[in-house]
Amino acid sequence: MSQPTGATLYGYFRSSAAYRVRIALGLKGLGASQKYIHLRKGEQTAPDYLKLNPAGLVPVWIENDFHVSQSLAIIEYLDETHPEPPLLPREPRLRAIAREIALTVAADIHPIGNLRVLNLLAGMGIDEAGRGAWSKHWITLGFDAIEARLKTTVGPFALGDQPTLADICIVPQVFNARRFGVDLAPYERIRGLDAAAAQLEAFAAAEPGRQPDAE
Numbered sequence: 001m002s003q004p005t006g007a008t009l010y011g012y013f014r015s016s017a018a019y020r021v022r023i024a025l026g027l028k029g030l031g032a033s034q035k036y037i038h039l040r041k042g043e044q045t046a047p048d049y050l051k052l053n054p055a056g057l058v059p060v061w062i063e064n065d066f067h068v069s070q071s072l073a074i075i076e077y078l079d080e081t082h083p084e085p086p087l088l089p090r091e092p093r094l095r096a097i098a099r100e101i102a103l104t105v106a107a108d109i110h111p112i113g114n115l116r117v118l119n120l121l122a123g124m125g126i127d128e129a130g131r132g133a134w135s136k137h138w139i140t141l142g143f144d145a146i147e148a149r150l151k152t153t154v155g156p157f158a159l160g161d162q163p164t165l166a167d168i169c170i171v172p173q174v175f176n177a178r179r180f181g182v183d184l185a186p187y188e189r190i191r192g193l194d195a196a197a198a199q200l201e202a203f204a205a206a207e208p209g210r211q212p213d214a215e
């Protein structure tokens with residue numbers, strides 16, 4: 001039974017940024033109403049939605065007269081308003097590494113493979129195979145960095161025996177990697193934490209296929 005926040009999360013089943021927020025809510029045992037913005041139909045650019053998020057992206061978190069976008073900002077807000085269980089390690093160096101990994105996904109990998117980027121490439125005449133190769137390239141580069149970074153961590157999760165912001169960002173990106181046919185064989189540590197996370201209901205319930213708007 002989750003604790004209601006009275007808030008609304010605007011998302012889309014396949015949005016990996018919204019997927020991150022769903023995982024964080026699950027780990028905190030928090031509930032929120034969900035509203036679905038159909039990205040492939042372009043609902044993110046509808047005037048009413050742009051009033052909520054002028055960037056035309058999901059997720060957005062709405063709590064009475066307060067609203068915030070950017071998945072990492074939403075997750076930090078949830079962590080600060082509901083501190084248990086913490087989503088960042090307590091030890092400052094591990095916290096820094098958790099943020100490093102989260103940003104490798106959220107700042108370096110994810111934005112370049114976003115729908116609007118792929119749509120722009122399509123408009124420039126890049127065919128589906130070319131767009132797929134583009135996405136695979138950037139995911140592979142980012143995963144190479146994360147896999148190397150995880151060398152000194154102990155598992156089963158990215159930074160030890162509890163899931164953190166690092167796992168919250170990696171797992172949805174692994175989902176995307178599978179969609180784009182990225183070969184995950186070289187990423188033993190990433191595959192290991194993804195498998196560990198899949199055992200937790202917070203991660204399993206947040207999977208795109210389990211969302212009411214899944215197609």
Ligand SMILES: N[C@@H](CCC(=O)N[C@@H](CS)C(=O)NCC(=O)O)C(=O)O
Binds near residue numbers: 059070
């Ligand atoms: N940095 C943002 C990224 C948000 C984002 O790019 N969301 C994607 C879905 S994962 C989106 O709304 N894409 C719509 C589009 O590209 O038109 C965050 O972490 O929230």
